[in-house]
Amino acid sequence: MSLTWMAAGVLALAALLAALMEPVTHAPLAATTPLIGRASPAPSGGNAAAHLLYGRVTTDHAVFEGRLRWGGDQEALWINYFNGAKSRNPWSAYAPYERRTFKVFGLEIAGWTSQVDVGRPFMARFGDITRVDRYGREWRITLKSGAVVHLAWGGADDMNDGVRVWDGTRGVVNLAESPIRTIEFLDTPARGDSPLPLYGTVRTRQGDFTGFVQWNRTECLASDTLDGRTADGAQSVRFDTIRSIARHSPDSSLLTLVDGKSLVFSGNREVGGHDYGGIYVDDQRYGRVLVSWDAFERVDFKDGGTGPAYGDYPPGRPLLGTVTTRDGRRLAGRLVYDLDESQTTETLDAPSEGIDYTLPFSLVASIVAPSPEGSGAQRVTVILRSGEELQLERSGDLGWRNAGMLIFAEGRQQPEYVRWADVKEVEFDR
Numbered sequence: 001m002s003l004t005w006m007a008a009g010v011l012a013l014a015a016l017l018a019a020l021m022e023p024v025t026h027a028p029l030a031a032t033t034p035l036i037g038r039a040s041p042a043p044s045g046g047n048a049a050a051h052l053l054y055g056r057v058t059t060d061h062a063v064f065e066g067r068l069r070w071g072g073d074q075e076a077l078w079i080n081y082f083n084g085a086k087s088r089n090p091w092s093a094y095a096p097y098e099r100r101t102f103k104v105f106g107l108e109i110a111g112w113t114s115q116v117d118v119g120r121p122f123m124a125r126f127g128d129i130t131r132v133d134r135y136g137r138e139w140r141i142t143l144k145s146g147a148v149v150h151l152a153w154g155g156a157d158d159m160n161d162g163v164r165v166w167d168g169t170r171g172v173v174n175l176a177e178s179p180i181r182t183i184e185f186l187d188t189p190a191r192g193d194s195p196l197p198l199y200g201t202v203r204t205r206q207g208d209f210t211g212f213v214q215w216n217r218t219e220c221l222a223s224d225t226l227d228g229r230t231a232d233g234a235q236s237v238r239f240d241t242i243r244s245i246a247r248h249s250p251d252s253s254l255l256t257l258v259d260g261k262s263l264v265f266s267g268n269r270e271v272g273g274h275d276y277g278g279i280y281v282d283d284q285r286y287g288r289v290l291v292s293w294d295a296f297e298r299v300d301f302k303d304g305g306t307g308p309a310y311g312d313y314p315p316g317r318p319l320l321g322t323v324t325t326r327d328g329r330r331l332a333g334r335l336v337y338d339l340d341e342s343q344t345t346e347t348l349d350a351p352s353e354g355i356d357y358t359l360p361f362s363l364v365a366s367i368v369a370p371s372p373e374g375s376g377a378q379r380v381t382v383i384l385r386s387g388e389e390l391q392l393e394r395s396g397d398l399g400w401r402n403a404g405m406l407i408f409a410e411g412r413q414q415p416e417y418v419r420w421a422d423v424k425e426v427e428f429d430r
Contacts (some may be wrong), residue, residue, distance in 0.1 A: 025109040039063075049194035049396045050309035051077050053126055055186050057165055064165040067188070071161030071176060074218045077197055078127035079282055079307045085155030086122050087138050091339045094406055095416055123347070127313035129246055132159070132183040145315040146345070174379055187310050195223040198239055199304025202281050203297045206355050206357065209289050212307055213299065214280035215239070216270050217290075226255070228265025233261070239301065246298035278356075285386065286349060288358040295354030316345035319361055321403050321428040326371075331416055335426070336406035337361070338397050344428075348382065350396040357392065359384075367426045370394070385430075 053068040054314075055075055069076045124143065133140045137153040154160070162176045163183070198213040198220055214220045222240035229235070241258050248254040251273035252266035268273035275294040283289055319342050322332040336342045344362040351357070365385045370378035379391040380398040392398055402420035409416070 002194040004043050047188065047190045047309065050188050051079070051197055051307035052188050053080075053185075053248045054188035054192060054310070055079060056182075057163060057175060057180060058184075059175060060181065061179070062171055063119045063174070063187075064167045064170065066168055067191075068183075068191055069164045069167040071218075072160065073224070074220075075126065076195075076220055077307050078125065078310050078313065079197075079212055079214070080126055080214065080220060081123050081288075082126055082129060082141070083157050084141075084151040084159070085157070086120050086282070087150045087152035087155065089120060089340065090338050091342075091406060093413060094417060095339055095403065096361065096419075100169060100345055113315045118340075122151055124149075124284040125313065126185065126232040127308060127310055127346075129185055131185065134181050137215075140161050142236055143312060143315075152298065175312075194306075195221040196240075197304065197307045198222055198224070198301065200299050200301040202279055202291050202299045204295045204355065205297065206211070206295060206353055209281040209283045209286075209291065211282040211284060213282075213301075214247075215299075217277040217280055225322065226265065226270060227268065228253070228263075228267060228271045229262050229267030234267075235265070242301060244298055244300045247293075247296055285363075285388070287360045287363060290352040290356040290358070292356075316343035319343055319346070319428065321426060322408055323423060324425040324427075325423070326424045327388045327424050331409065331418065333407045333412075333415075334430075336408075336415070337408065337426070338420075339403035341397075350380070350382075350392040350398045351388065352392045353378075356396075357390065359390075361428060364428055366428065367398075368421075369398075369423050369425065 045073075053070075054066065055068050056063060056065040056368065057068070069084075070080075075081070078296040122141070124141070128143050129141055130144055130382070131142045132144070139153070139159060141149040141151060141160065151159075159180070161175050162174060163180065165173045165175060167173050168214055198215065199211065200213050201208050201210040202213065212220070215224075215226070218225070219239065223238060225236045225238050226242065227234070227236045236256070237255065242255055243258050244256045246254045247266055249266075249272070251271075253271040255263045255265055256261070260424075265271040265408075269277070269401050272293055274293070278293065279291045279296060279299065281291065319335045319337065320333070320337050322330055323335070324330050334342070335347075341347070341361065345360055346366055348359045348361060349360075351359065358421065362387070363384050363386075365383045366383040368383070370380060378394065380394060382390045382392055382398075384390065394400070400420075404420045405423060405426070406415040406419045
């Protein structure tokens with residue numbers, strides 16, 4: 001009797017799973033086009049404030065205009081990234097279906113088809129974006145290319161933290177997410193008192209990275225402060241008074257100040273440990289890297305001038321190239337990588353020994369994938385246009401969750417789909 005009830009329960013569970021896995025598709029939309037701006041140590045047009053975020057924010061009851069900073073004390077520069085979760089994928093209509101089964105004691109009792117996973121995060125530099133609009137329960141991000149990206153309410157991570165506005169008439173205003181209706185990004189006007197971005201060289205076991213820095217993924221201005229505890233108690237130190245920060249222990253940092261004084265900071269995630277978020281470095285050789293605490297050795301700060309201005313971010317171009325399959329076919333045309341990236345300024349994301357690389361496709365010449373029958377420890381060779389070869393881990397955009405490639409041959413409306421496991425090499429046109 002108990003076995004009969006057990007079998008009935010298993011069948012009911014299988015039916016529920018089949019219903020939940022029923023595929024849902026959307027009509028193709030314009031592809032997302034995160035672009036990559038070039039850092040410039042010289043002020044744009046002599047404007048020493050050009051690197052700072054600026055825009056007009058419309059809420060339910062008022063309009064504010066001025067310098068912007070996300071979360072109050074986080075992203076403040078055009079070179080910083082806006083992050084969120086897409087509510088839909090423009091290429092999902094082309095995603096293939098896979099057969100899945102549910103078995104008990106080796107017997108198949110239910111089967112269904114579902115699409116490959118095409119859920120993807122959204123990431124673009126603020127300099128790529130023209131406006132942010134709220135429509136019902138989602139945010140719509142309009143990029144300079146004209147493409148529109150839909151983010152789920154609650155999935156637009158950087159919107160969740162709200163925005164601080166230095167309004168010209170109302171002073172400093174902190175706005176929560178819910179009353180915001182529109183944010184229009186504008187060229188930053190010249191101003192007298194403008195904080196400089198953090199800039200320096202981050203030293204790691206894998207080599208050195210130089211560029212604009214976000215310490216613990218948040219602090220990005222020289223006027224920001226680093227908080228910690230010393231032998232004398234809690235202290236706060238401005239970054240423009242710090243010459244270097246070095247790893248001191250698994251959960252503490254050694255600060256060397258400009259005046260030569262040294263301090264050991266500990267006691268929170270800002271200065272080390274497993275909860276430390278890592279250090280973003282906008283290194284022009286690679287776009288952006290994220291250095292984990294385990295890979296970090298030290299950072300030496302120096303004057304890097306101002307960062308890129310809003311006008312330094314042009315629209316991107318379609319991603320063009322040739323895919324060589326393992327059975328010898330060569331397919332050329334417009335590419336959609338991982339059923340997501342379709343423009344030269346979108347990024348290839350993959351790690352290597354504690355360093356996460358965010359490589360704009362405009363810097364990538366080719367990707368050579370290892371044989372799927374090879375060792376799980378095999379790496380993927382990414383060859384940059386500079387000639388440098390990176391050996392990256394089979395993870396992120398190079399891992400088993402890669403949803404494959406779409407190739408739109410010239411003159412054809414429908415693309416050809418190639419599974420990632422069947423890709424031998426991808427060569428990108430200049």
